[in-house]
Amino acid sequence: MAQQEWEVGALTKIPEVDKKAGELCAQSPAKAVAAWWDLGDKLLVKYNHFGFYDPEKRSRGRGQAPSEVWQKAVRMADIWTDR
Numbered sequence: 001m002a003q004q005e006w007e008v009g010a011l012t013k014i015p016e017v018d019k020k021a022g023e024l025c026a027q028s029p030a031k032a033v034a035a036w037w038d039l040g041d042k043l044l045v046k047y048n049h050f051g052f053y054d055p056e057k058r059s060r061g062r063g064q065a066p067s068e069v070w071q072k073a074v075r076m077a078d079i080w081t082d083r
Helices: 002-012 012-029 029-046 069-080
Strands: 051-055 059-061
Touching: 002 012, 012 029
Parallel strands: none
Antiparallel strands: 051 059
C-alpha cells in the first residue's frame, strides 16, 4: 500500500520534472550537467553503504573508517555477541 502511494505520486510528476529538466538544459546545458552530477554525487554518498566516496574525484573505495565509527561498530558487535 505504501509503495503504491509513493510510486504513483512520483510517476505522476515525471512529465513535470521532464519539462523542467528540458527547460534547464535549453537555458544552460552546463548548469544542467552540473545539476545532474550533483544529484548523482548526493545519491551515491547517501546509498553507498559504508563505502567512502570523494565527489571531487568521483571515486570511491573502502578506505579507513573514522575511529569513532569503528569504535561504535565494535561496541555493537560486542553487545550482539554478549561480551
